[in-house]
Amino acid sequence: MEKTKQERMAHSVELVEALLEAGIEFVPVPVVSSEDKSMLMKSSVARLEAIQEAIIKEALNAALH
DSSP states (O other), X not given: OHHHHHHHHHHHHHHHHHHHHTTOOOOOOOOOSHHXXXXXXXXXXXXXXXXXXXXXXXXXXXXXX
């Protein structure tokens, strides 16, 4: 039964990754280890920083034109 649970978890992670790649930002993600938690946190911070940078660029462009 444990293998089945691992297979389900792997499939869930694949689905979440596909949604994130499609631009869907907030998806509940199963966290199975502290390593996964750390990776997810870094990924979230990177996405937020990219969004923040895009907003700042748009604001600067609007202010200059």
